[in-house]
Amino acid sequence: MQSKAKTVKDYIAELPADRVEAIKKLRAAVRKNLPKGFKEEMNYGMIGYVVPHSVYPDGYHCDPKLPLPFAGIASQKNFIAFYHMGVSADPVLLKWFTNEYPKHSKQKLDMGKSCIRFKKLDQIPYELIGELISKMSVKDWIKFYEKYSKKS
Numbered sequence: 001m002q003s004k005a006k007t008v009k010d011y012i013a014e015l016p017a018d019r020v021e022a023i024k025k026l027r028a029a030v031r032k033n034l035p036k037g038f039k040e041e042m043n044y045g046m047i048g049y050v051v052p053h054s055v056y057p058d059g060y061h062c063d064p065k066l067p068l069p070f071a072g073i074a075s076q077k078n079f080i081a082f083y084h085m086g087v088s089a090d091p092v093l094l095k096w097f098t099n100e101y102p103k104h105s106k107q108k109l110d111m112g113k114s115c116i117r118f119k120k121l122d123q124i125p126y127e128l129i130g131e132l133i134s135k136m137s138v139k140d141w142i143k144f145y146e147k148y149s150k151k152s
Contacts, residue, residue: 002045011047019075022121023047026073026082029130037138038070046074046083051138061149070141071133079110079117082129086136088114089144097132104128 005011015023027047039052050067053059060066072083087094101109104125110117118124
């Protein structure tokens, strides 16, 4: 479900009441640990964390007018999603995360390629998500991205 909100504040204001606190806490964990160079903005109808054009002028290969996406937070129909492109790009980071997750949540990890789904809002491992976001610099993400996008 993509939002048409233009700002993060507007996005949060349109959330169902039962999602607001969890989204705010997830956002706070990300912002507290986000490496320098990434920027928070609305991206693809969700709260996004991107490499701005001022850092990576080429932008996103699917639409170069858009900045290079890295992570996102979204309220979906049946869950809250945290998207982290680096987990699908870096097998070492993926292994670390999947090994750490059970230490931080009683819920079984529900994960797609870069999407981590939280159906039980009281089981979101905010601290772990903060640590995950801190583990990849802008420079590292660009390296992984270029390696992947040039194969496509």
